[in-house]
Amino acid sequence: MKQKIPAQSESTAPRAMLATVARSEAAHVGYYVRGFPSNVLRSLLALGRGLVASRNLILYLAPAALLTLVFFVFPLVFILYMSLQEWAGLGPSTFIGMKNYEFLWQDDVFHTALANTLSWVFVGIFIHTPLCVLVALILARQPFMWKFFRTVFFFPNVISTTAIAFLWYFVFHVDLGLINNVLKAVGLSGWTRPWLSDPQTALPSIETPFIIYIGFGMVLFLTAISTIPREYYEAAKLDGASDWQQDWHITLPLIRRTIALQCLFVVGYCLKMFEYPFIMTSGGPANTTMNLSLYIYRKMLAANVYGLSMAAGVVTLLVGLVLLAVVFIVLRRFEKE
Amino acid sequence: MLRSNKLLIALIALSILLAACAGGASPTAAPPTSAGGQATTAPAQPTTAQPSGQAIEITVLSNFTPDVARGKVLAALADEFNKQHEGKIKVTLNTDPDWPALQAKIKSLIAAGTPPDVFLYNYNANDLTREKSGKLMDWKPYLDADPEWKAKFRPENLQALTIDGQIVGIPSDQSPVLFYYHKDLFDKAGITSFPKTWDEFWQAADKLKASGVAPIAMFTADDAWHAMNAFTAFGVSAGGKDVFQPGQPLDSPAVVKAAEELKKLFQYTTPDAVGANYSVSSRNFISKKAAMVIDGPWLISSIQKEVAQPCNVAVAAIPTYGDNKVPAGFIITDSMNPWAAAKQSSKEREQAIVEWMKFYTSDASAKRMSVEGEYPQAMKLTFTDQDKANANCNMAQVLDLSSQAPLGVVEAVRNIKPSAQSELPGMLEALALGTLTPEDFAKKLQAAAQ
Numbered sequence: 001m002k003q004k005i006p007a008q009s010e011s012t013a014p015r016a017m018l019a020t021v022a023r024s025e026a027a028h029v030g031y032y033v034r035g036f037p038s039n040v041l042r043s044l045l046a047l048g049r050g051l052v053a054s055r056n057l058i059l060y061l062a063p064a065a066l067l068t069l070v071f072f073v074f075p076l077v078f079i080l081y082m083s084l085q086e087w088a089g090l091g092p093s094t095f096i097g098m099k100n101y102e103f104l105w106q107d108d109v110f111h112t113a114l115a116n117t118l119s120w121v122f123v124g125i126f127i128h129t130p131l132c133v134l135v136a137l138i139l140a141r142q143p144f145m146w147k148f149f150r151t152v153f154f155f156p157n158v159i160s161t162t163a164i165a166f167l168w169y170f171v172f173h174v175d176l177g178l179i180n181n182v183l184k185a186v187g188l189s190g191w192t193r194p195w196l197s198d199p200q201t202a203l204p205s206i207e208t209p210f211i212i213y214i215g216f217g218m219v220l221f222l223t224a225i226s227t228i229p230r231e232y233y234e235a236a237k238l239d240g241a242s243d244w245q246q247d248w249h250i251t252l253p254l255i256r257r258t259i260a261l262q263c264l265f266v267v268g269y270c271l272k273m274f275e276y277p278f279i280m281t282s283g284g285p286a287n288t289t290m291n292l293s294l295y296i297y298r299k300m301l302a303a304n305v306y307g308l309s310m311a312a313g314v315v316t317l318l319v320g321l322v323l324l325a326v327v328f329i330v331l332r333r334f335e336k337e
Numbered sequence: 338m339l340r341s342n343k344l345l346i347a348l349i350a351l352s353i354l355l356a357a358c359a360g361g362a363s364p365t366a367a368p369p370t371s372a373g374g375q376a377t378t379a380p381a382q383p384t385t386a387q388p389s390g391q392a393i394e395i396t397v398l399s400n401f402t403p404d405v406a407r408g409k410v411l412a413a414l415a416d417e418f419n420k421q422h423e424g425k426i427k428v429t430l431n432t433d434p435d436w437p438a439l440q441a442k443i444k445s446l447i448a449a450g451t452p453p454d455v456f457l458y459n460y461n462a463n464d465l466t467r468e469k470s471g472k473l474m475d476w477k478p479y480l481d482a483d484p485e486w487k488a489k490f491r492p493e494n495l496q497a498l499t500i501d502g503q504i505v506g507i508p509s510d511q512s513p514v515l516f517y518y519h520k521d522l523f524d525k526a527g528i529t530s531f532p533k534t535w536d537e538f539w540q541a542a543d544k545l546k547a548s549g550v551a552p553i554a555m556f557t558a559d560d561a562w563h564a565m566n567a568f569t570a571f572g573v574s575a576g577g578k579d580v581f582q583p584g585q586p587l588d589s590p591a592v593v594k595a596a597e598e599l600k601k602l603f604q605y606t607t608p609d610a611v612g613a614n615y616s617v618s619s620r621n622f623i624s625k626k627a628a629m630v631i632d633g634p635w636l637i638s639s640i641q642k643e644v645a646q647p648c649n650v651a652v653a654a655i656p657t658y659g660d661n662k663v664p665a666g667f668i669i670t671d672s673m674n675p676w677a678a679a680k681q682s683s684k685e686r687e688q689a690i691v692e693w694m695k696f697y698t699s700d701a702s703a704k705r706m707s708v709e710g711e712y713p714q715a716m717k718l719t720f721t722d723q724d725k726a727n728a729n730c731n732m733a734q735v736l737d738l739s740s741q742a743p744l745g746v747v748e749a750v751r752n753i754k755p756s757a758q759s760e761l762p763g764m765l766e767a768l769a770l771g772t773l774t775p776e777d778f779a780k781k782l783q784a785a786a787q
Contacts, residue, residue, distance in 0.1 A: 088755075090448050090466040109763065174608045175626075197611035199770060282558040284612045286767035301441045302759035304466070 076317075083311035088304045100311035109287050110312065113295040114319070116203060120273055120291065121323060123207050124266035132217025132262065133255075137247050139218070140225040150222070154215035165279035168209045172196050172280070196281050199288040206276045206289055217262050224258035225251060260331040267323045271316060292316045392427045393689040398443070398456040402434045405638040410710035418696050426689045437559050447472050452679040455690055457509060460497060460673045462583045463754045463786075467677070468500045474678040475503040479691045486695055489703075489716045494673055506675030507694055510706075511715040512633040513739045514566050514669040514748055516653040517640070517731075522550050522628040531653035533665060535574060535598070538656050542605045545628045552605040554627035556618035557765040560750055560758060563618050564610075564765055566631035567602055569669050569749040570655045571595035577662045581749040587757075588776075588783040596768060596775035603769040611766050633671055637711045637731045648730035654738055667744040672751035673715050708732060713739060757785035 047057075083100055087093035104110045135153060139146045156164060171178045172195040180192040195205045228251065236246045252259075274293040277283055283290040283298065290298075292312065300309035397415070401408040415428045431453070433439040440459060446452050447470050458467060467473070480487040480495070487495070494508040518531060523541070526548040532538040542552040555564040572580050576591025586592075603610065607621045622630040623643050630636070641647045654666045676694060681687045696702060703714040708728045713736070720740070725733050739745075750758055764781055767773035773781070 088464075088466045089444055090470045194608055194611070197609065197766075199772075202612075281612050282614070282762060284557065284762055284766045286770055286772055287763040290763075298759050302437075303756040304444070304464070305756055 079310045079313055082307055083314050085307040087306045089300075089306050093307065096307070100308045101315075103308060104311055104315060109290060110295060112287050113290040113292050113312075114315075116277075116288075116290060117270060117273070117292045117316075117319070119203065120207065120210070120270035121267055123211060124270050125263050128211050128214065129217060129259065129262050129266060131211065132214040133221055133252070133259065135214055136218045136221035136225060137251060140222060140251075141243070150218070153218055156213040157215040161275040162279065164209055164213070165275045168206075168276075169196070169280045172205045197285045199285055202281050202285055202289050206280045209276065210273075216265075220262055220265075221255060221258060224255040228254050256331070256334055260327055263327045264324065267320065267327065271320050271323075292319070392422075392424055393686055394427045394429060395686070395690055395693055396429050396431055396454045397693075398431045398433070398439075398453040400432060400434055400436050400439050400457070401430075402432045405635065406641075407635070407638075407706060407710035407712040408432065410706050410712075414697060414702050414705070418693060421696075422692070426692060428693055443467070452677075454686075455676055455678045455693070457674055457676055458506075459671075459751065460506070460675055461751055461753075461755075462497065463752060465500065468498065468505050472680055473505040474680050474687060474690065475505065476507055476678075476691070476694075477502070477504040479687075480504060483695070486698070489698060489700075491715065491717065494675075494715055497673070498675055506677040507698065508715040509674045509676050510671075510712055511673045511745075512635070512671045512713055513735060513742070513745065514631060514633050514671060515735065515738060516629055516631055516655070517622065517636060517650055518629040518653065519625055519644075520649045520651050521646075522548070522625060526550070526628075531651065532656050534659045535571075535656050536659075539601075542602075546605060550625070551607045551621070551627040552629060553602065554618045554622040554630040555602070555606045555610045556613040556615060557611050557762050557769065558614040559762070561761050561765050562615055562750070563631055564599065565750040565761065566669060566748060568595050568599045569746070570631065571598040572749060573663055573667070573669070573746045574655070574657050575662065578667075578744055578746050581747070581752055583752055586783055587753070587786050588779040592779045592782070593775050596778040599765075600768050600771075600775055600778075611769050631669070634711045634713065634732065634735050637729065637735070640731055641729055650731055652731060652734040652738060654742065663746075664743040666738075666742055667746065668738060668742040669748050670745045672747055708736070711735075753782075753786050757782060760785040 082093065084095060084097055085093035086096045086099075139150055170176055174180060174192075174194040174197065177195070179195065183189065183191045193201060195201045232250050232254075233246055236250060241249070272293055273291055274297065277289045277291050277294050278297070281289045283294045292315075296309045296312045296316070299305050299312060397411075399411070401411045403409060403412055412430060415430055419427055433442065436459075443453070443456055443458055444467065447467055450472065452472050477499075490508050494511075495504055498504050498506040498508070516531065522545065523529075523531075526541070526544040528541045528544055532541050545552040553563075553567070555567065556562070557564055569581060572591055572595035575594040576589060579585060580589065580591045581587075607613075607618075607627055609617060609621075618627075619630065619632065619636060619639065621627045622632075622636075623639050625644075640650050644650055654668055657663055657665055657667070676697075678687075678690045678694075681690065697706075698714075698716060700718065703716050703718055704720065704724055707713045707718060708720070708724055711729075711732050720736060725736055728736060750761065760781065764773060764778055764785075768775065768778050
């Protein structure tokens with residue numbers, strides 16, 4: 001039987017509903033991760049009923065809705081439309097249907113860009129994130145000088161990525177680079193190589209700063225670990241569990257939603273990655289470090305094929321949606337277990 | 338109470354909306370500097386009529402930063418012009434030192450309908466989007482009304498800038514592209530004179546390599562200018578002056594030969610050439626890590642400032658294969674760079690812009706820019722011995738070689754479509770690394786140019 005919504009005064013219904021939503025948000029760190037689609041849908045439906053009864057709520061939401069419409073929905077529709085056009089950035093455009101997508105399907109450089117972007121995501125999820133977890137687990141035990149290390153590990157995250165990319169360019173530079181000069185100094189000249197212009201080492205070289213700057217993820221996991229009740233660890237200790245066993249059986253399961261959140265951040269960051277390939281290798285050598293962002297930039301501003309670059313943008317968006325769906329599906333599997 | 342809450346909510350909502358919209362709305366990101374100053378952004382000036390009685394302000398956008406010779410001369414010319422037209426016309430300079438970025442910015446401004454008042458761009462016969470945008474001022478009525486002014490420019494240059502009966506630009510410069518080399522490094526390697534043929538060139542390159550210095554500086558990123566200059570030199574030597582003309586196939590035997598020679602040349606350059614940009618490559622030459630570079634006269638400012646004995650840097654024309662496909666002593670040139678102006682809605686502003694351009698292209702100003710500014714102008718100029726004496730040791734050689742050159746051929750990259758230009762870095766790197774054969778390089782270049 002359909003439940004009748006009890007009559008409430010116009011002024012209290014939205015306030016009560018908002019308070020309920022606020023309490024739910026505060027109670028669960030992974031509120032938006034667990035059961036994301038159905039929970040949000042229920043909230044939206046409840047919100048819809050409240051909206052009808054409340055003009056105040058409409059006023060609260062109007063700016064955000066308008067901004068989303070103007071700066072997200074309209075540009076998205078525009079990009080979808082322009083991806084079907086041939087346009088040089090000046091003058092009128094010509095409708096060419098799916099030809100831009102056909103070109104992308106056949107373009108080896110686009111395939112390389114797509115593969116490299118997925119490589120960034122793989123490195124981010126399976127190397128960078130575990131490193132963040134590991135460092136967070138160590139620092140959560142508050143060893144000697146843990147506050148100093150926490151600050152040091154986070155410090156690179158407040159420096160612009162452009163500056164860091166330039167720094168690492170000179171670390172890997174074939175003549176002036178720190179790595180080659182240190183190798184020569186310790187008698188390992190045979191190990192020196194042109195890190196950024198060798199197709200085999202160029203991509204791992206530009207991924208290196210991304211892997212080792214673990215500050216943001218570390219702080220995210222430290223925060224999550226700090227919310228775990230201490231009693232769990234005390235009980236486990238009484239049962240004879242080692243530190244490793246406590247981390248494996250208590251900490252990691254309880255921060256799995258934060259791990260999923262970090263994975264979502266990594267996916268977004270890697271899809272937008274631009275500074276490292278642009279500054280360190282310009283997408284070379286021979287396009288071996290090209291990624292989707294740089295491909296879009298090159299096609300738009302160097303080649304002046306705006307329609308093609310927008311088609312590449314649409315594909316990037318679809319790749320992002322697929323990756324997000326994969327993260328949610330994997331998380332749901334872990335939740336069920 | 339309820340009514341005041343609603344009013345408060347409405348006010349908050351409106352202020353949030355206005356704050357969000359105001360953030361990135363202004364096209365005038367930074368104020369322009371006066372003549373002689375430097376700005377890194379290009380504000381789009383409104384092309385509306387000035388109130389009468391107020392000086393008409395014109396913004397001139399270029400890459401002539403005040404730290405280089407042409408920037409100093411431009412600033413001095415602007416100051417002189419402003420003094421002569423005080424209270425009536427004021428020229429303000431805006432600069433962006435990065436040439437490819439400047440060109441991209443200009444295209445964006447034109448697309449947005451706010452082209453700068455006056456700007457410098459690189460002409461490309463395969464990319465007439467700027468000329469055909471309909472947003473550029475027509476100079477034809479003013480050129481036709483002043484035949485003496487019109488006669489300063491080569492007819493073929495004005496013809497190239499004529500679109501639908503309108504002349505949309507004024508030819509500015511067409512710089513010679515020559516070999517610059519360190520004589521002391523050549524002496525140390527036992528090379529007594531610059532090679533006149535490519536066979537002599539390879540022998541000299543081997544000697545330089547044996548003496549411990551990279552024979553030539555090159556780079557592959559952005560427009561791969563240094564590498565493509567070499568490619569053009571090889572191609573023109575092998576196939577004649579028309580080999581890279583618009584409409585010619587880019588997979589001809591001469592182009593394949595040029596790719597083969599360029600692939601070989603990558604073994605004679607610095608280890609960081611692959612993936613490097615212009616500043617890395619020119620720095621390698623200035624710091625004597627490389628003995629030669631193929632570049633334009635804008636390099637001279639850096640040579641004069643940073644090389645210990647700048648007159649030890651000599652200039653030479655392009656070698657040939659000795660088979661008379663091209664005359665000995667030929668040179669490569671940059672594309673013609675024209676000055677263009679935004680379409681103005683007021684005759685007064687149009688006339689002010691024309692006034693400035695006539696001053697800039699006067700014999701005195703053009704010679705000053707060519708000699709003191711180290712930036713040869715695409716105009717019919719006759720240099721006296723006194724003019725040449727005013728030039729520094731490097732520029733004097735450039736002027737001599739340019740005036741004596743029997744042939745000047747536009748550099749290949751300037752004549753291909755932007756889509757092909759954007760493919761060049763990847764293709765050159767693949768050629769250098771051996772993953773692309775010269776034949777495939779030429780085929781890919783041809784395909785990209787379609």
